[in-house]
Amino acid sequence: MTKICQSLNEFSRELIYPLFPIFITKVLGFSILQLGVIEGASEAASILTKRAIERKSEKETHKVLLPLLTLLVSSITRPLFAFFEGIFPISLIRFADKLEGNKSMIAKLLGPLAAFLLLPYLDFNYKKLFLITVIPGAIVAVLIYISIRELPRSVKVDKESEFLQGKKSKTLILPKIFFSLGNPSGSFLMLRAQELGSTTSVLPILWLITNSFLILSSRYGGKTKNKSKTFLIGIFLRSIAYISFTFIPFDSHLWLPFALYGTAMGLTEIPGGKSYFESKRDKTNRIPPYLPPLAEGLTPIIANSFIGFLWNWWSSFLAFMICAGLNLIALGLLFLLTPSDNS
Template sequence: MNKPILNKNILGLGANSFFTDFSTEMILPLLPIFLERFLHATKTQIGLIEGLAELSVALLIALSGFYSDRLGRRKGIVVFGYGLSNLIKPLAFFAQSTTMIMTIRIGDRLAKGIRVAPRDALISASTPNGSSGFVFGFHKMMDGAGALIGSLSAFALLWWLGESEETFRTIFALSIMPGIISMIILIFLITDVPFLPTPVSRFRPSALPTQFYWLVGFQTLFSLFAMNYSFMILKAGDNGLALAVIPLAYTLYNLTQALFAIPIGKLADRLGKASLLSFVYLAFGLGAMAMATGSVWGAWLGFAIYGFFAGGFNSLAKAIISDTAPYDLKATAYGVYYTSVGIATLVSLAVAGWMWDNYGSTLLFVIASSSAVVLSLTLFMMRNRLAHF
């Protein structure tokens, strides 16, 4: 009898991610606005904060993944990482400067860096053969669904309480509630999947296959030209969206992310992950071009398409790693992947902020769009060489 694809661990880790993202997305869509409006941060400062936050994730993911593979267990590290994150995020309530927000963001991302690689390896260990695309798509869908509820909650509270600094801080404080629920699920419902670790004292790059490094190369290059949610939110304001409506537009992004995550994963299992990943790149390019028009409709369309992109970008990469990395080096592989992408993201966001402050937002989004289209076509043409994708 075949084991169910959505077993207790897959469902539990999905529910944990749902409530964690519920908590996170009550804060994230508001932070760039809070920084710019109430703490008077420049675009360069916002880009640097987000870039350093992503680099923090990258640096610890590699160490955490390697340690997890040497330890032979995953759950303890995952619990610690989620617990630290859910305690740090609500501290934004007390922030009085950009430095304080930067410290909170970096602390939260360090906590994410601790948990991500062992969590993804635990998902992989709980996944039946031949269903990695669907399982990681399901996990991304749960992420997106939690993010949808979180951003809707932020919009509802802004609309109900007003657009004051006090309202922003109240929302930050309330985010601790879904975070607590996520920890209860993780501690009491998730079962570890112990394994016998390989007695290797240091990481050997040659232990990971060529297909893995092709993936890392494409994802890293793409990340150099892409941008994250913070610049999409600021661009929406430039395009004419009212402040209270921006979290609603961000909710559209989360809705499309949740709706398409599973279909993208299922199609990837059938048609090939490289082909789907190239299409995801193209979607980002189209979304950035819509944003570059400078219109309100362009902002709404950009958020919708960006959600489709987010539904596949990392989940497809994680499914590829699940398929190609050796069993006892999966967390290490996730660590190498996130480290490379994180360093590229730091460079990308720092340069993007500087470019916006000096040359405006339109050029920035046109460059991002054009680069994504070129990389999409390149990956699609090379898909047959990347057989394991």
Template sequence: MIPARRALSRARRPGLLAVPARPILPMMPRAVLQLPATVWMLGCISFLNDTAGELVYPLLPIYFAVVLQVEPRIFGFIEGSALAVNSLLQLVSGRAADRSRSAKGWVVAGYGIAAVSRPMLAFAQSWPVAMGFRLADRMGKGLRSSPRDALLALSAAPGQRGLAFGFHRAMDNVGAVAGPLMAAWLLEQKADLRQVLLWTAVPGLLTVALTLCLKDVEREARPAVPFDWRIGTFSLAFRRYLLVLGVFTLGFPSSLFLLLRARELGVPDAELPLLWAGVSLVAALCSTGFSAWSDRVGRKTMIVAGWWVYSAILLLLGFDGWSKAWLWPLFAMYGLFFAATEGAQKALVADMVPRHGVGTAFGWFNLVTGLLLLPASLIFGGLTQAFGSAWAFGFSAACAVAATVLLIVAVPRPERHPDP
């Protein structure tokens, strides 16, 4: 509990909001219910969309390898191309949403393209056709993500941003649990892979129906400006934050590497989906509370705590000799890392930039954190193959520690921006 004098001192600092001296967790259900309708709508949309996405995602390697007879290097090319398209479009769509002062059209289009392309994968008879549908799916994500994040930031009051982004991530993670469970049930009912892909149309259509009900947030008219997405137009603090995120992301390889490590340490193949579902479940349960806490203790505090946890997880996974029983709580900690950081990282972006540039800012955020995932995975895989898992996990942990220190010393506390 924060003493009254300390709370008053915090309230008088520029960029900080006064907070009640009451525990935040008992107030959480009421605070969530008081979130704007747009935040609730976007949360439900993300739940349905992630249910559809995670219904198909764990099965994609099997579908490409077994059904379409695609070699691993071709599959890597497909996924790498999809990642690049997604990351680049997030910057373009974010800037376009700012320039048009409207996010809804981009959100509807992005979710709509994904809803159509996922079930169409079931009809692909060759890998180039399947690649086209996979690229379309990731194109939809690229078109919607930055405008959606901007709409979230503009819909919530500054003191609710952490709670809003945390609630959104919680709903997303609930979908990440529901999707694999639905896929497992369908496979248990003897559905083949193409039939499972077709089932993604159901949550996909519901997603599009909800996006059509969204309402845009009005922004004040501004003079027409050229289409400009230069990073130099933002504050030095925001640019430093992106640099720090880049350092961290270089040590953030695909989560598939962590699952492969769990397999090496004795987790059976049949339990790997349950292990990953457990990560999503922990993140879903804790994201709202942890992100709301960032409204109280500060974004940087939550991010730093989460990054320290992530560093410890990587160092521990680098050691051999773990029993299978210990991996379950270790992966539960991985879910806590996601819960502590995902919402707070995005809320910090919104805190650092003016309203008229929030879409472009999220475009840069998603570009940096998206594009660097590919080299991060390549570096991790190369180190694992050349020197072993200990070196790979050690490198990633070192990147996380370096990013944590840089965040503490190089990124100042953001000041609240007045509306233009």
């Protein structure tokens, strides 16, 4: 039942994801810098909140209760986009929107496809599309209510969980920071597509292409034995994707950079790639335990705000080229700092 709720929540998120930046900039009239601040602040807050919930859930008897509540908040607040226009409430709703994530492959495909099919019937009214998310949100609320009622009164918690074990691992702080700084929100990709002349109805299809290649590449990455090499290839492809977004001549060729971007995300978000930065043990305890999550929480707001600033005051060309450069720096640092993995 929890997986059903997660899939419905992911479907609801993917339904509005490719259209959210257009709604913010074209309908509400926010600048691209303000969009970057909204995306960065909401992403940073959601990361830090999820880390706190993970830590708290290790100490509580109801390990499932807190994740279910965050899933509920994420699902039922999404329709509120249709009722608020200020930057502060929009940021709060966006924070709740990102609070619970899921890797449901079907939802990642059905969400953009549903947006593409529904938009003409809704007269391309974004607020009406946001209101449709009430339906999956209501279903999630009912299922979570049933799940909470059926939870056992106590759950045995292992003394040393995966989260606690993660504290012992060494984090490659510097390459991870450059890696995160070079990975702003996908909202900027949607804005670039519209800048090149793509219509609103095409944007969900472009995001569908992204998710399709993400699914295919993640399946390959999950089966390969050399996770580190796959992760490094993903970083390189992501830098190429940002360069292609810069030099793509016509909107008819936009499927290619979106396909590259999806492939790169699939290779860098596989389980092996996700734990790559924590692959070495820290026997000296020189890295404070609070530093990795703090860096992970701060880099999204810096990355998105900085890219929004560059785009707003200079051009998208400079913004995407800097993203590509940051990824190449992260790639070079990983080669230098982990020579044993390069073979």
